[in-house]
Each structure stands twice: as structure tokens, then as C-alpha cells.
Amino acid sequence: MKSWKVVVIGVVAVISVALMIIFGIQNAQNKAITMEEAVAAADSDIKVQEKRRVDLVYNLADCVKQYDKHESETLKAIVEGRGSTGDIENATTAITAVAEAYPELKSNENYKQLMTELATTENLMAQYRENYNKQITAYNRYVRSFPARIYLSWTGYETVIYQRLDFGAPVDAPQNLFGE
Amino acid sequence: MKRSWDFGSFEITLREVIASISIVAIMLTIGFVIAGKIEANQIDKNAEYYKAVHITDTVMFQYGMDTNLGNAFVYGNLQAVDTVTYPEIGGNYMYVKKVKERYTMHTRTVTTTVNGKPQTRTEVYWTWDRVGSEEIHSDRIKFLNIEMEYNKIQMPSTNHIETIKESSHVRYKYYVCYPEYTGTLYTQLHENQISESSPFYPNQTIEETLEQKTSGIGLYIFWILWMVLIVAAVIGFCYLDNRWLVN
Numbered sequence: 001m002k003s004w005k006v007v008v009i010g011v012v013a014v015i016s017v018a019l020m021i022i023f024g025i026q027n028a029q030n031k032a033i034t035m036e037e038a039v040a041a042a043d044s045d046i047k048v049q050e051k052r053r054v055d056l057v058y059n060l061a062d063c064v065k066q067y068d069k070h071e072s073e074t075l076k077a078i079v080e081g082r083g084s085t086g087d088i089e090n091a092t093t094a095i096t097a098v099a100e101a102y103p104e105l106k107s108n109e110n111y112k113q114l115m116t117e118l119a120t121t122e123n124l125m126a127q128y129r130e131n132y133n134k135q136i137t138a139y140n141r142y143v144r145s146f147p148a149r150i151y152l153s154w155t156g157y158e159t160v161i162y163q164r165l166d167f168g169a170p171v172d173a174p175q176n177l178f179g180e
Numbered sequence: 181m182k183r184s185w186d187f188g189s190f191e192i193t194l195r196e197v198i199a200s201i202s203i204v205a206i207m208l209t210i211g212f213v214i215a216g217k218i219e220a221n222q223i224d225k226n227a228e229y230y231k232a233v234h235i236t237d238t239v240m241f242q243y244g245m246d247t248n249l250g251n252a253f254v255y256g257n258l259q260a261v262d263t264v265t266y267p268e269i270g271g272n273y274m275y276v277k278k279v280k281e282r283y284t285m286h287t288r289t290v291t292t293t294v295n296g297k298p299q300t301r302t303e304v305y306w307t308w309d310r311v312g313s314e315e316i317h318s319d320r321i322k323f324l325n326i327e328m329e330y331n332k333i334q335m336p337s338t339n340h341i342e343t344i345k346e347s348s349h350v351r352y353k354y355y356v357c358y359p360e361y362t363g364t365l366y367t368q369l370h371e372n373q374i375s376e377s378s379p380f381y382p383n384q385t386i387e388e389t390l391e392q393k394t395s396g397i398g399l400y401i402f403w404i405l406w407m408v409l410i411v412a413a414v415i416g417f418c419y420l421d422n423r424w425l426v427n
Contacts, residue, residue, distance in 0.1 A: 005425065009198045016205035020212075027212040034220045038227055045231065116243045123233050123240075124249075131230035138223075 028151035032159075035139040039162055042132040046165075049128050053121050060117055064110045129165050136162040192418050195425040200414045207410045211403070218399050226394045232366070234386050238325045244369040245326075252369050253386040256324030258333065260359040264316045268352075269342050275317040275335055275357035281308040283349040308351065317357075323365060323374075332374055336361055336382040364389040 142148055143159045152159070184193045232251035235241050241254055263272035283306055291300045318330050338355035345351045364386050367378035381389045 006195065006198075009195055009202075009425065013198050013202045013205070016202040016209070020205040020209045023209045023212045027216050030216050031219055034223055038223050042227060112239075113243075116239055117247075120233065120240055120243060120247075120249065123235075127231050127233060131227055134230055135227065 025151045025154055028148045029155045029157050032139070032143055032148070032152060032157055035135065035142060036160055039132070039135045039139055039160075042128070042135045046125075046128045046132055049121075049125055053125065057118065057121065060114055064114050067110050133164045136164055190419055193422070193426065196418050196422055199422075199425060200417060203413055203417060204410055207406070207413060211406045211410075214406075215399060215402060218402055222396055222398060226396075229366075229390055229393050235324075236386075241324045241326060241369075245372050245374065248371065249369045252367060253389060254324060254365045254367065255386050256362070256365075257322075258361045258363065258365075258380060258382075259322045260318040261320035261322055261327060262318050263359050264318055266316075266354070268344055269354050271356075272359050273356040274321065274359050275315065275338065277313060277315040277338060277355040279313040279353045279355065280311050281351050281353060282311045283307075283351075284309045328374065332376060332378060333365060333380050334377050336363070336380060366393070 139160075139162065143152060184191050228251060232253050233244065233249055235244060235252050235254045236256065238256075241252075241256075243249075244252055260272070260274035263274065264276055265271050265273055266276060266278060269276070285304060285306055288303050288305065289300055290303050291298055293299070317335075320327055321330050321333060322328070323333060335357045338357055340353060340355050342354045343351055344354070361380070361382045363380055363382040364384050365374070365378050365380050366389065368375040381392070384392070
């Protein structure tokens with residue numbers, strides 16, 4: 001009568017241990033998949049940032065150039081106004097018109113903003129690339145180390161080969177923005 | 181084959197040992213599932229920290245807020261714009277907490293064994309007990325030369341600077357945050373401001389803060405607590421009579 005209880009306790013123990021082993025091994029595979037996804041997300045993030053950089057920086061550079069041009073014309077108009085045969089009235093009119101159209105001369109500010117944007121964007125790019133490399137390092141370390149290496153081979157998991165980024169500037173990196 | 185082990189106050193049977201193996205295995209299985217979730221969350225959080233911009237100058241800090249730059253580690257000086265203090269302690273501080281303590285009598289029952297007989301007596305002891313507190317803080321603070329509201333940044337832990345006795349039974353303890361710190365702020369830059377209650381790490385560089393935040397300590401803590409729980413569950417189980425296992 002008592003022996004069936006021993007059998008039940010033994011069977012429950014065996015099933016529990018088997019479940020533990022299955023979940024333990026599967027957990028190793030889940031972790032590898034999560035890390036793989038993190039690498040893929042990091043790669044995608046870099047591409048998004050590269051696109052943002054190209055769009056933003058060229059547009060910003062265009063704005064700065066346009067403003068630069070306007071300001072240059074404004075200054076020319078002022079100089080011409082001053083130099084026009086001593087006609088004070090014309091000069092005053094020109095300067096007033098300029099002052100009304102361009103209440104503030106701020107090419108310098110635009111350049112500063114562009115420089116800040118460039119610094120910020122490059123800072124952001126550097127962090128995103130570093131994130132990518134760190135995710136790859138973590139993944140490689142995990143899939144090659146014991147005991148995960150053994151568990152993963154049991155589950156038939158195929159290790160992905162990732163290459164870390166080299167830091168050569170890509171060809172589409174914004175350069176020579178003012179195209180002179 | 182030995183079927184039980186006697187530990188004085190309780191006895192462990194072979195059946196209890198086998199059942200304990202099941203408990204350990206089930207608990208470990210649940211542990212693997214929870215740990216997997218913690219690890220996945222940690223990997224996501226690490227990516228968030230790694231991608232955060234590193235800022236060390238005012239212009240970039242302001243620009244980041246103006247352009248909704250997102251997560252950032254910002255290194256710089258945290259200063260109080262208007263300092264506060266209590267007249268009795270003087271000085272200038274960003275935050276002061278005044279804790280009132282009263283010297284209070286307590287009693288406890290102590291049982292000792294004298295000549296093999298238990299004897300119970302009531303003991304009297306005195307302790308300083310906290311009975312109330314009040315606090316004052318700056319209205320405005322500056323971080324990296326940009327002014328903001330006090331509650332935008334979580335203040336560093338306080339320092340006890342003074343204890344003033346009002347009488348033999350009442351005293352006040354003063355805890356303060358100094359008017360200036362240097363350290364790293366982890367925050368989100370958006371809508372021309374930083375996020376509410378951003379954590380500040382005094383005397384830490386950006387690299388040190390990043391290392392601390394990505395250390396993965398949460399998983400170690402989980403496994404330690406989980407192991408303690410498993411051991412407690414097994415001991416608790418063995419301590420029970422468990423007659424149902426035998427009868």
C-alpha cells in the first residue's frame with residue numbers, strides 16, 4: 001500500500017528534475033535569442049541615426065547657407081546705401097528697410113547652432129556604434145562560454161557570426177557641407 | 181538502506197528528501213523563467229544606457245533639451261540658486277531635514293535560566309525615538325549652469341551635521357545636502373526640460389555611472405534571494421510532520 005506513494009514521489013521528482021533541465025537549457029537559448037535581437041536592434045538604430053544625420057545636417061547646412069546669403073546681401077545693401085553719393089535719405093531708407101526685413105543679423109548664431117548639432121549628432125552616432133559593439137561583445141562572450149556553449153549545441157541553436165564596426169567614416173558621412 | 185535521519189528536534193525521512201528534490205527542481209524551474217525575464221529587461225535597459233548621449237557642456241545640454249534629444253548622461257555641477265538653513269545651525273544648504281527625537285523608556289520581558297529553572301523578569305531600557313521631522317529646501321537649482329526647479333533632480337543622500345539638545349529628553353538631529361555637488365545626471369531631454377526626479381550620482385564620472393547602471397546586479401540579487409527562498413522552503417517542508425508521505 002505504501003509502495004505506490006514511493007513510486008509517485010519518485011516519479012514527481014524525476015519529472016520535476018527533467019522539467020528543470022529542459023527549462024534551464026531553453027533559458028540559455030532564449031537568452032541567446034534576446035541578445036541576437038538586441039544586436040539587430042542596435043544595427044537598425046545606427047542606420048536610423050545615419051539617415052537622420054544626412055537629412056538633418058544637409059538641411060541645416062542649406063538653411064545656414066541661405067541665411068548667410070541674405071545677410072551678405074543685407075550688408076552689401078547697407079554699404080551701397082551709405083556710399084550712394086552722400087544721399088543720406090536713401091541710405092537711411094535702405095538701412096531701415098534692411099532693419100525691418102532682418103531685425104537681427106545672426107549668421108554667427110546659425111553657425112554656432114550648426115556646430116552644436118554636428119557635435120551632438122556625432123556624439124549620438126558614437127554612442128549608437130558603441131552600443132552595437134557592446135551588444136556583439138556580450139553576445140559573442142555568451143555563446144562561446146561554458147556552459148551556454150554546450151546547452152546551445154544541444155538545442156541545435158546556430159551561432160550567428162557578427163563583425164564589430166570599424167570606425168572608418170562611411171562614404172555618405174556629411175562632408176564639405178558648404179560645397180565651395 | 182537508511183530510511184531516516186534524526187536531527188534531535190526533527191527527523192528527515194528518505195521520502196522527504198525525495199520530495200525536497202522535487203521542491204528544489206520546481207523552484208529552480210520557476211527561477212529560470214523569472215531570471216530570463218529579468219535578463220531580457222536588463223539587455224533592453226543596457227541598450228538604452230549605452231545609446232544615451234554623453235554631455236559635458238552647457239551649450240549641448242541646452243540644445244539637447246531644445247531638440248528633444250532623448251536619454252543623456254550629463255556631467256557637471258549641481259548648485260543651489262537660493263540656499264536654506266535653520267538659524268540654530270547656520271550655514272547654507274540645498275536641503276535640510278530636522279528630526280525630533282525623544283528619549284523614551286521601554287520595557288521588555290527577559291527569560292533566563294538559573295539553576296536549571298527559567299526565570300522571567302521585566303527589564304527597563306531607554307532609546308532615542310524619532311517623533312517627528314520637518315524639512316526645507318531650495319526653490320531653484322542649477323545644473324551645468326541651467327536653472328530649473330528643485331524637484332527636477334533627485335538629491336544625493338543627506339549628511340548628518342549636527343545634534344542639538346533641547347532638554348535632557350528632547351533633541352534635534354540635522355541632515356543636509358550641501359549647496360554644491362559635482363557628478364553625473366541620467367535624464368531624458370525633452371520639451372525644453374529634463375525629466376522629473378532625474379537620478380543624480382555625486383562624485384561619479386559618466387563612465388563610472390554607466391558601469392554602475394549596466395552592472396547587472398539585479399540578477400545576482402534575484403538569484404541570492406531565490407536561493408534563500410528555496411533553502412527556506414526545503415527546511416520548512418522537512419520541519420513539518422509530513423505524515424501523509426508515510427501513511
